[in-house]
Amino acid sequence: MAGEMMTGNLAAAWGARLAGVDYIPAFPITPQTEIVEALATWCESGAMAARFVTMDSEHSMMTAAGAAAATGARVFTATSSQGLLYAMEVLYSISGWRAPLVLVNVSRALAAPITLEPDHNDVLAARDSGFLQIHAETCQEVLDSILMAYRIAEDARVMLPVIVNLDGFYLSFTREPVILPAPEQVAQFLPPFRPAHLGFKASAPHALGVAVLGGTPYSYFRHQMHLAAMNALDVHSETAAAFERLFGRRYDVVEGYRLDDAEDVLVMTNAFASRGKVAVDAARAEGRRVGLLRLRMIRPWPADAIRDALRSRRAVAVLDQNLAPGQGGILFQEIAASLYGEPLRPRALCSFIGGLGGKNLSEGEFRAIFDQTAEAGVRGKGIGPILLYTEAEHREMTQLQALAGGLNS
Amino acid sequence: MPWQRGTFKKIKQIPSEEHVFPGTALCAGCGGLEALRLAAKVLGDDVVYVNAAGCFTMLAAYPFTPFKGSWLYTTMGSAPAGAQGVRDALDVLIAKGRLAKDENLKVVVLGGDGSTYDMALSSTSGALYRGLDFYYFCYDNEAYGNTGMQRSPSTPYGARTATSPCSLQHPAGTMQEKKDIFEIWRAHTPPYIATVAPRYPLDLEEKFARAAKFTGPKMFLALSACPTGWLYDPGETPEVAKLAVETGLWPLKEAINGSVTHTYIPKRKPVEEYLKLQGRFRHLFEPARQDEAIQHIQERVDTYWKQVNG
Numbered sequence: 233m234a235g236e237m238m239t240g241n242l243a244a245a246w247g248a249r250l251a252g253v254d255y256i257p258a259f260p261i262t263p264q265t266e267i268v269e270a271l272a273t274w275c276e277s278g279a280m281a282a283r284f285v286t287m288d289s290e291h292s293m294m295t296a297a298g299a300a301a302a303t304g305a306r307v308f309t310a311t312s313s314q315g316l317l318y319a320m321e322v323l324y325s326i327s328g329w330r331a332p333l334v335l336v337n338v339s340r341a342l343a344a345p346i347t348l349e350p351d352h353n354d355v356l357a358a359r360d361s362g363f364l365q366i367h368a369e370t371c372q373e374v375l376d377s378i379l380m381a382y383r384i385a386e387d388a389r390v391m392l393p394v395i396v397n398l399d400g401f402y403l404s405f406t407r408e409p410v411i412l413p414a415p416e417q418v419a420q421f422l423p424p425f426r427p428a429h430l431g432f433k434a435s436a437p438h439a440l441g442v443a444v445l446g447g448t449p450y451s452y453f454r455h456q457m458h459l460a461a462m463n464a465l466d467v468h469s470e471t472a473a474a475f476e477r478l479f480g481r482r483y484d485v486v487e488g489y490r491l492d493d494a495e496d497v498l499v500m501t502n503a504f505a506s507r508g509k510v511a512v513d514a515a516r517a518e519g520r521r522v523g524l525l526r527l528r529m530i531r532p533w534p535a536d537a538i539r540d541a542l543r544s545r546r547a548v549a550v551l552d553q554n555l556a557p558g559q560g561g562i563l564f565q566e567i568a569a570s571l572y573g574e575p576l577r578p579r580a581l582c583s584f585i586g587g588l589g590g591k592n593l594s595e596g597e598f599r600a601i602f603d604q605t606a607e608a609g610v611r612g613k614g615i616g617p618i619l620l621y622t623e624a625e626h627r628e629m630t631q632l633q634a635l636a637g638g639l640n641s
Numbered sequence: 642m643p644w645q646r647g648t649f650k651k652i653k654q655i656p657s658e659e660h661v662f663p664g665t666a667l668c669a670g671c672g673g674l675e676a677l678r679l680a681a682k683v684l685g686d687d688v689v690y691v692n693a694a695g696c697f698t699m700l701a702a703y704p705f706t707p708f709k710g711s712w713l714y715t716t717m718g719s720a721p722a723g724a725q726g727v728r729d730a731l732d733v734l735i736a737k738g739r740l741a742k743d744e745n746l747k748v749v750v751l752g753g754d755g756s757t758y759d760m761a762l763s764s765t766s767g768a769l770y771r772g773l774d775f776y777y778f779c780y781d782n783e784a785y786g787n788t789g790m791q792r793s794p795s796t797p798y799g800a801r802t803a804t805s806p807c808s809l810q811h812p813a814g815t816m817q818e819k820k821d822i823f824e825i826w827r828a829h830t831p832p833y834i835a836t837v838a839p840r841y842p843l844d845l846e847e848k849f850a851r852a853a854k855f856t857g858p859k860m861f862l863a864l865s866a867c868p869t870g871w872l873y874d875p876g877e878t879p880e881v882a883k884l885a886v887e888t889g890l891w892p893l894k895e896a897i898n899g900s901v902t903h904t905y906i907p908k909r910k911p912v913e914e915y916l917k918l919q920g921r922f923r924h925l926f927e928p929a930r931q932d933e934a935i936q937h938i939q940e941r942v943d944t945y946w947k948q949v950n951g
Contacts (some may be wrong), residue, residue, distance in 0.1 A: 239860070254730070254733045254734070254737070255726075255729055255733055257722075257725070257726065257729075266669065281730070281737070282733075283733050285725065285729060285771065287722060287725070287767060288722070288763050288764060288766065288767030288770075289763055289764070289767075290762045291716075291718060291719050291764070292719050292721075292722030292767055293722070293724070293764070295715050295716060295719035295720075295722035295723045295726065295764075296722045296723065296725045296726035296729070297726060298723075298726065298888055299691070299713060299715065299722070299723040299724070299726030299727045299730070300726035300727065300729055300730035301730075301945065302713060302726075302727075303726065303727050303728075303730035303731060303734070304730060304734055304739070304740070305729075305730035305733055305734060307726075307730075321716055322715075322716060322719065325715065325716060329713075370893055400866060421747040426739075431740075432689045432711045432713070432731070432745045432746055433740060433744035433746065434686075434687045434745065434746060435744055437686070437689075437708070437710050438712075439708075439711060439712035439713075440701045440711075440713050441707045441712075441713055441714035441715065442701040442702060442706065442712065442714060443698055443699060443701065443702045443703065443714070444702070444703045445703070449703050464778050471781070525922060549687075564937045572738055575661075
């Protein structure tokens with residue numbers, strides 16, 4: 233494969249650079265920092281015609297980002313984990329302002345206990361914020377998704393901000409070949425940002441984010457956000473077609489892998505889906521009819537595409553790299569809700585929780601998932617949530633506990 | 642040499658044109674709104690107000706605003722960061738030729754003392770540190786007002802609030818001293834800081850006119866006498882605001898690049914005259930007079946002015 237070797241973080245920075253952004257408010261957090269370091273260097277050298285400002289927190293960073301986008305600038309920023317949650321109230325403000333910026337989130341599990349490695353509780357905490365969400369599997373997809381994200385966000389039918397998500401460490405620090413689109417082609421794909429209804433200027437004053445009195449205006453504006461978010465499904469499909477025409481790479485809201493004759497389907501997201509695909513190949517080699525559905529767009533939720541992919545299957549397993557304590561997997565709930573009204577829904581829906589805090593997903597675990605899902609399909613009764621934890625991991629943890637408790641205790 | 646007003650010497654020199662129109666949802670007699678009305682006579686209409694949660698948030702309530710300028714409500718903790726985003730975007734768009742120069746706006750943060758002294762302190766410090774070219778207008782009514790008068794770090798010793806009630810353990814109500822936000826700002830050495838009071842319009846207008854000459858943070862702390870929260874008749878706002886200054890409790894001053902000048906030296910009436918007007922201090926006088934608490938307030942003021950006058 234052609235292309236330059238680069239990390240997911242550098243690919244994200246290139247996405248912002250090629251999108252010709254005007255403004256980058258930033259704040260460092262592992263594992264996102266390489267993105268803003270690269271952008272700071274390019275802004276300083278003049279390689280990018282953007283203003284780079286280091287803010288005092290992610291909360292301030294997101295406020296500055298949203299305010300600049302509301303003023304009419306094309307804005308990029310990036311964060312991770314605690315930073316995303318620290319900025320959480322601002323996310324709701326930015327979508328309410330209908331300010332179409334792009335935020336890259338480099339997924340990292342949430343404290344406590346504090347860790348640096350990925351899972352998706354951070355980005356999924358923003359699932360109701362009004363930000364659209366695209367989750368990427370490869371470094372190339374990170375870059376391409378950022379370009380697509382600007383076109384979707386800035387579309388007059390949408391005018392909502394977008395989060396592009398990539399996994400910390402596994403993608404952020406992994407080098408893969410990435411083809412850098414030619415700037416002239418990007419210019420063909422992504423029109424300049426000239427919003428019709430945003431911007432503060434002397435000749436056309438306006439008030440944004442104002443208070444409303446009562447539920448009637450509040451509900452109106454919130455309904456508008458929902459309808460605009462749903463418009464993003466069609467806009468994504470137009471954008472994907474335009475992207476493919478220019479760059480030859482195709483991204484849909486979901487990606488099917490060896491689904492054609494699959495009896496049982498494993499649903500995953502993000503970089504660990506690559507491991508899922510390897511596991512599917514291994515199972516296929518043993519004669520099992522399994523496939524994988526990777527969810528790429530999380531908001532708006534592509535319910536039709538999910539139903540089309542999962543209709544008439546024997547069983548479906550959702551592997552959530554997140555955990556809603558006391559509930560289970562977040563995406564499992566959403567998949568289940570989408571399939572309930574489907575007459576030809578799978579006979580069994582199974583929920584697995586794995587990869588929390590970057591925990592490995594082993595071949596054995598995938599085999600167990602396929603086995604248990606097949607059995608559930610035969611029985612016609614779903615299982616879960618199953619908390620994946622291998623015997624080796626349990627032994628390792630027991631040793632750590634012994635150390636933590638003192639060797640003699 | 643005493644401080645001289647260069648531009649505003651007579652009341653007649655204050656422009657009659659209004660930029661903040663009446664009919665808002667704010668309380669009758671709001672001293673903060675009066676200070677803003679006066680400030681806007683210098684700021685004009687080419688302004689975008691960046692608002693933090695507080696009483697003034699109710700100025701722009703859909704579908705009305707009292708301004709001819711623009712408005713952006715942000716959050717309670719990050720209005721200065723919102724100002725940063727707007728300022729930077731305007732600069733970038735003008736530099737890139739996407740916005741005409743005559744479309745430029747002044748960026749003005751409007752925050753209450755709850756936001757200013759507490760939640761937005763990090764965001765404000767960041768904007769000061771970065772030298773952001775903006776105005777910060779804090780309407781200081783010495784409590785969380787919009788939520789019904791709870792103690793803020795701006796609440797003075799001896800004031801009763803909903804969360805610092807008088808009790809046997811704390812007969813004076815609030816036991817903490819007011820946080821000195823002026824000095825916190827000054828530690829960042831912005832080009833311009835001033836305190837203002839609505840009852841001193843020439844002093845106020847002069848300070849906004851002086852501030853306009855500076856690029857960078859222009860910080861204003863406006864006494865916002867508050868009939869609803871301080872418990873006096875709305876018609877007495879001018880008198881309360883006047884006595885805050887004349888007793889020396891609210892010094893009128895400015896700091897240019899960190900160097901402080903008091904712009905008005907009051908003859909200093911006893912603080913009691915100011916305290917007595919307000920229900921929030923009534924417990925200091927009845928049912929039993931709390932001489933110690935009143936004396937404490939007087940001594941703090943005396944000490945302050947002793948340092949000023951040398």
